[in-house]
Amino acid sequence: MKALAIAWRDVRRQFRSGLLLLMMLGVPLLLTALLYFAFGSSRGGPSLQPxxxxxxxxxxxxxxxxxxxxxxxxxxxxxxxxxxxxxxxxxxxxxxxxxxxxxxxxxxxxxxxxxxxxxxxxxxxxxxxxxxxxxxxxxxxxxxxxxxxxxxxxxxxxxxxxxxxxxxxxxxxxxxxxxxxxxxxxxxxxxxxxxxxxxxxxxxVAGGASLAQRMAAQVMAAMMIFFVFFTGAFGASAVLREQEEGTLKRLATTPTTAATQLGGRFLGIALTLLAQIAALLLASALAFGIAWGRPLSVALAAVALAVVAAGFGVLLLAFVRTSRQSGPVFGVVLTVTGMVGGLMSATMPDLPPAFRAASLFTPQGWAMEVWRGCMAGEGPAALAPTLAVTLLLGAGLLAVGVPLMRRRFAQGV
Amino acid sequence: MRIVGLRKRYREVVAVDGIDLEVAVGELVSLLGPNGAGKSTLMDLIAGVLRADAGEVEVMGHAVARQPMAARAALGVVPQDIALYPDLNARENLLFWGRMYGLRGERLERRTGELLDLVGLAGRQRDRVGTYSGGMKRRLNIAAALLHRPAVLMLDEPTVGIDPQSRRAILDYVQELNATGTTVLYTTHYMEEAAELSDRIAILDRGRVIALGTHRELTAIVGEHDRVTLELGDDAADADAAFVDLPGVHHVSAHDGRLELLASHGARLLPALFARAAERGIAVRSATLRQPDLESVFLHLTGRALRDDRA
Known part of the structure; x- marks a missing residue:
């Protein structure tokens, strides 16, 4: 119950930040909308100039x-x-x-x-x-x-x-x-x-999707991954904010074990990320008519994205000392890894094979692979290899990041 | 609460240097000392936030090192700085901290309501804490430590930086809680607070308890020595040598543009002090004579003023 209370506190705090909400939901939808309307919004077909x-x-x-x-x-x-x-x-x-x-x-x-x-x-x-x-x-x-x-x-x-x-x-x-x-x-x-x-x-433009919808789907997937990784990093860095607010130390004076605190924090990050993903999927499906794929595949892809984004966020936490530092550090690291991961070039055809290979050295690249498969209509079985790699990558990032986090925040986690 | 041989070191600095202290059930003990005396470190060691290098702390029979959860459950800790979530409202903050102490359901709701009433925030309970004044935050900061009706309440300088009205309210809460049987450990560097609240006072300096007793017992240490304070201005730092050899002066300390003197029969000494100042060309802006108090005790025991930051 304490872990749930911690998780709920974190979710509530994240969703009360106007700036964070803008980053979590507003910006990815806005960017997708810009592209969607640039290439035509009608479902019947594209308005792209022939x-x-x-x-x-x-x-x-x-x-x-x-x-x-x-x-x-x-x-x-x-x-x-x-x-x-x-x-x-x-x-x-x-x-x-x-x-x-x-x-x-x-x-x-x-x-x-x-x-x-x-x-x-x-x-x-x-x-x-x-x-x-x-x-x-x-x-x-x-x-x-x-x-x-x-x-x-x-x-x-x-x-x-x-x-x-x-x-x-x-x-x-x-x-x-x-x-x-x-x-x-x-x-x-x-x-x-x-x-x-x-x-x-x-x-x-098979499958009833217009060019604009296909473009929007690619961009939306990329933007969703990009901003979910941001939310994961900022969710993990909430512990820095707590350290600065003094609430982390206060929590350490209560009869709450470190394991409960840690579990609550991860649950909070996971719930926040899943809520963000669900909101983006739903909003983009309604606004742009994007078909994300089979429900079970989409659910598994969402979980994999949440795990790998949370893992990367926890690892990045080791490289920042204050919440003020977190913005620039996360911005640079997530933008660079996002670019290498192919999130900025999702709609570009004919990328060199080396670029695609390089993208698989980043967690964002693997997440994008999962969502590409999802949007291509792959079922859980076909998606299983990329899902497994992405989940394992997330687990590996957590396995490295959590001990660093616990050592760093000895007064509490 | 029983503290035996407690020691904590940060690299070259010994923050807590072998403290022994026992606090009886229902007692209110103040830890009085200047900044850096080790008060907050001692509080952190008692709460189990820090691990001691040596020694032992027991709270209500539970050793903090071996039974941390049981010890923490018996403690309510009010940190020196406001430790609340500014983007949650008062009610949400209290509900969260209550849950961290294991409270649930109706009991938690009822207790939250009681405490919001107690600290006078029931009318603002739905407002985010970030919009509160310093005094309101301080009161809520205390309420968050009272949810589980702790057997022992520890308050770390709870009145720093707030208006006199809120300060008075906080002192009243502490006295009321203590009157209902709550054991209180209260740290402060305001001697007036320690004198007003405490059954006993422990004076800390450089990580050690240098004196422990009731207010009367402590002031008796300095005997009949009065405390004379001379406001001199900027040249006070070098002025102490000018007065140290006057008959009846037992101790002189300079800080913050002031001279603090411990003297027998201070009233009779004042003319000689002014004469010596005039003789040495030292301008005296004002002079204050006080009966023996805790400040005198600290000055007597350490040679420094209680609020002397050079400590």
Whole structure:
């Protein structure tokens, strides 16, 4: 009961601080809202300006080919489903198109190689070149996703053609290209138009979530982790404030054991963090329509985040002497580790693998991995490895931090 | 309460140097001494906040070192500085501290209400403590130590820095509590408080009890010596040598622009003091003559004034 009283005291004190409430709930929601409204808030689709995409179609399909990669891509990219995302236009010259991307007049350039159709029909690979503007990473991400979706469709067709050709060869029929050409001739004789062979492209906003919602989800997860770590650190540093207020010493004069005090403090931090996480999840789901994932996965991710944030906070406490120091120290350490942990670049596509690897040297990086899995719809079983690492990391941080804390605050904890 | 051979050292400084003291049930004992005499350290050792280097403390038969929880349950400690949560209100503070002493439910609610009434804060109980005046905080600081009706109440300089009205109220609470059977250990460097409240007074200096007894017993130590205080101004520090050889002067101490003298028949000595001051060119702004008191005792025993910060 005493531990509960200590925990409840801490929760109440945290939630009575206007500044802390702003940091815990206001700022992460505000940052997410800014991004959400910048990219459009309607659930039906994004209001992001369509990206001007130049398509340089160098494809020279064989005569009577049943499909022409360049034309299929042109048609797919010009489909109404993608009109809100892309504004495709033909390009005639590689150098000038590249220059247009570099100067920002075009958002991206897609180059279809001359042997694209021939390679596809032969069961080989087709290398599409995508040139994007590095200054517009979000547009680049959208174009890449769309082109990837189209290419995946073509690739599936290529695989089907390849398998058909192999089966034909096994049965003594001519080579694949000749077979395809013969088939195309047959189709043409029956009135089939190869140019009408198109792919149905699903825009990269699957699952009913708009681009703004997807962006908001990524940013919200990152901001939630960032500010939950702040709350964890400030929750742990409450003991410094108590030391300065004299209440820590007074507590040591009461018949309350150190274990009870410690348990109460951790319970208080955990409850505060879980309340913060729950409030952020709920508010962001209501305000931005973010789907966080399966309930059990979300609950486990919340617990893992609370444990690792509390552990990191307790460890950081060893490096500050006064509550006045705690602000700058926590600010610097949590910002740097948050950046390395990938919280500031959650929406950026094409980050180097080394960056992702580096993020796993920080507790924030692991927490982000857990929430990525959650948002991807992973169940507890699929999430288990990252959850386990994150929880173990939190436990390890506590195992190091708690003895330091107890030694430091010999009069009480 | 029984204290035997208690010792505590901080590096080169001996804060408590072999203190022996017994306080009977229902007794009110004051620890009187200047800043740095070891009063607060002694309180911390009794409360078990600090671990003694040597010696033993027993509270109501419980050894603090071996049965800390039982000893603490018998103690109510009022720290020198306000130790309350400024962002909780008075009621929430009392409920929290009550729970730390094991109180629950109706008993805790009732006791909280009683104490809010006792310290005159019932009308402001829903206001955050951070908005209170110094005197209100002091009163609440005391109330937080009384929730569990402790057998022994320890108050560490509870009247420092507050208005006379709140000070009077606090002294009255302490006397009332003591009258109802609560044993009280009260530290102060105000001799008037010690003289008014105490059954016995322990005078501390440099970590040791240099005198222990009733007010009458202690003042008897200095016999018929009066205390004469001369207000001199800035040149007092070097002026003590000018008076030390006057007949009837037993001791001279200079501090804070004042000279404190212990003298037989102080009234008769005053003309000689003024004459010596005039002779040496020392300007005397005022002179005060007092009958023997605890300040005289401390001056007599240590050669220093009770409020002499150089102690």
């Amino acid at each position: 990206t001007a995409l130049a398509v340089l179609d160098l494809d020279r399909p064989p005569a009577l080919a049943p499909v022409a990669v360049g034309r299929v891509l042109d048609a797919a990219l010009a489909s109404p489903e993608l009109s809100a995302l892309l504004r495709p236009q033909p390009a005639t010259d590689l150098a000038s198109a590249r220059e247009a991307v570099r100067s920002g007049r075009l958002g991206a350039l897609l180059v279809v190689p001359a042997d694209a159709t021939r390679s596809l029909l032969a069961g080989g690979s087709v290398e599409l070149e995508l040139v994007t503007d590095p200054a517009r990473p979000l547009a680049a991400g959208v174009v890449r996703d769309v082109v990837q979706a189209v290419a995946d469709g073509l690739s599936a067709g290529g695989v089907a053609a390849s398998v058909t050709a192999r089966l034909a060869a096994d049965h003594g029929l001519p080579d694949a290209t000749a077979l395809a050409l013969r088939a195309a001739g047959t189709l043409a004789a029956q009135g089939h138009d190869p140019a009408a062979a198109t792919l149905t492209v699903v825009p990269p």
